[in-house]
Amino acid sequence: MAKQATITTISSGYASTTQLNANFAGLNTALTNTLSRDGSTPNTMTADFDLNNNAILNGAIGNFSNVVVAGTNLTTQITNTTNSANAASASATASANSATASAGSATTSGNEATASGNSATAAASSASTASTQASLATSNGQAQVALATTQANNSAGSASTANTKAGDAATSATGASSSASTATTQANTATSKAGEASTSASAAATALAATQAARDAALAAFDNFDDKFLGEKSSAPTVDNDGDPLAAGMLYFNTQSKLMFVYSGSAWLAAYASLAGALLVANNLSDLANAGTARGNLGVAIGSNVQAYDADLAAIAGLTSAANKGIQFTGSGSAGTYDLTAAGKALLDDANNTAQRSTLGLGTAAVLNVGTSANNIIQLNGSSLLPAVNGSQLTNLPASGDGGIAMAIALG
Numbered sequence: 001m002a003k004q005a006t007i008t009t010i011s012s013g014y015a016s017t018t019q020l021n022a023n024f025a026g027l028n029t030a031l032t033n034t035l036s037r038d039g040s041t042p043n044t045m046t047a048d049f050d051l052n053n054n055a056i057l058n059g060a061i062g063n064f065s066n067v068v069v070a071g072t073n074l075t076t077q078i079t080n081t082t083n084s085a086n087a088a089s090a091s092a093t094a095s096a097n098s099a100t101a102s103a104g105s106a107t108t109s110g111n112e113a114t115a116s117g118n119s120a121t122a123a124a125s126s127a128s129t130a131s132t133q134a135s136l137a138t139s140n141g142q143a144q145v146a147l148a149t150t151q152a153n154n155s156a157g158s159a160s161t162a163n164t165k166a167g168d169a170a171t172s173a174t175g176a177s178s179s180a181s182t183a184t185t186q187a188n189t190a191t192s193k194a195g196e197a198s199t200s201a202s203a204a205a206t207a208l209a210a211t212q213a214a215r216d217a218a219l220a221a222f223d224n225f226d227d228k229f230l231g232e233k234s235s236a237p238t239v240d241n242d243g244d245p246l247a248a249g250m251l252y253f254n255t256q257s258k259l260m261f262v263y264s265g266s267a268w269l270a271a272y273a274s275l276a277g278a279l280l281v282a283n284n285l286s287d288l289a290n291a292g293t294a295r296g297n298l299g300v301a302i303g304s305n306v307q308a309y310d311a312d313l314a315a316i317a318g319l320t321s322a323a324n325k326g327i328q329f330t331g332s333g334s335a336g337t338y339d340l341t342a343a344g345k346a347l348l349d350d351a352n353n354t355a356q357r358s359t360l361g362l363g364t365a366a367v368l369n370v371g372t373s374a375n376n377i378i379q380l381n382g383s384s385l386l387p388a389v390n391g392s393q394l395t396n397l398p399a400s401g402d403g404g405i406a407m408a409i410a411l412g
Contacts, residue, residue: 236261236268 007023036043056062067074230241230252237252239245248265262271295301302308311333319327319335326340340348350356357366370379372389381387 006026008019010019032042065075067078226241227244227247228250230237230250232255233252234255236254237246240247240250246263248263250263251260251271252268253260260271261268263269292301295305300306307313312329312335315329315333315335316327319337322337324340325337326344327335327337330336346359347356350359357363360366365377368375368377370377372378372387378386378389
């Protein structure tokens with residue numbers, strides 16, 4: 001249908017009602033085929049609208065189902081961009097959540113994921129803005145379409161950036177997961193170290209207790225020492241350093257006499273020995289290279305002060321002593337023991353032979369010689385006969401009988 005109505009000119013008269021009606025019908029049809037400024041219907045296009053490179057000015061909002069610029073369907077691209085942006089935003093959000101759930105050590109990665117999420121959100125906002133601008137293209141013409149194209153391109157770039165950030169977020173999330181694993185390992189290590197620290201603390205407490213006990217013992221020992229050694233005094237003290245009574249074994253140094261004194265329990269005694277004449281190394285043993293001189297200095301000269309080595313003495317020294325044993329030499333340089341009876345010991349302790357005879361129960365006859373001389377004891381001969389003796393002093397002999405004759409003969 002033509003946009004302009006065909007009007008037939010009526011050259012004269014007004015009686016051609018048919019022509020007038022036809023002209024009015026054509027005008028009505030033409031008006032019906034136009035857009036209403038006030039929005040009266042019909043107010044929609046039934047075919048494509050060509051601006052012939054002219055702009056739509058002062059448009060507020062454009063509502064397009066499809067916007068094609070230079071052969072590119074911006075609506076589809078914006079939809080794809082929006083979907084990508086939304087997916088990137090969701091991925092970034094998920095990455096951010098994953099990063100947030102990671103251990104404290106993944107905080108930086110979580111921040112990067114959040115930044116990626118913000119970039120994706122910005123991309124989605126840019127896409128939304130591009131869609132809005134594309135809608136405005138209906139009112140503002142090519143300028144708005146160009147702006148929409150720019151916004152769409154920006155949106156595509158933002159979407160690409162969002163995809164990159166999403167990838168970075170995924171990488172960061174992976175790093176966050178690794179950091180979380182590391183954090184878990186470190187937490188386990190920290191727990192182990194905490195246990196070790198607890199053990200060390202317990203050992204330290206035990207050591208502290210032992211140290212305190214040692215300190216107390218040292219203080220007690222010092223106090224005990226202070227109770228024993230009273231220190232330097234100009235005169236003999238009558239009480240100890242704590243004012244308690246003196247006890248045996250206490251010591252003090254007299255600063256006047258320059259001597260150490262020990263308390264016996266009743267009096268202070270000099271606790272020293274004079275070194276006068278002492279066998280000091282510097283005075284007596286300085287010539288140890290000469291053993292004889294050294295022994296002489298010590299007063300143990302062999303042969304003069306001490307016995308030289310003797311094999312017999314060594315033999316005796318090697319015997320084992322026991323009760324009721326006597327010592328005897330069994331050879332040169334050898335000795336032994338023998339039993340020593342009570343009778344033997346009774347003789348050995350007698351001072352002389354007289355005492356020994358008495359011990360043995362012997363009279364004076366025990367010391368007389370055998371013979372026929374004066375003060376001799378007569379001994380029978382080998383035939384059990386008396387020897388010839390002077391019998392003039394015999395008395396109380398039998399007066400008769402063979403016995404008397406025999407005696408007389410023997411005495412004669």
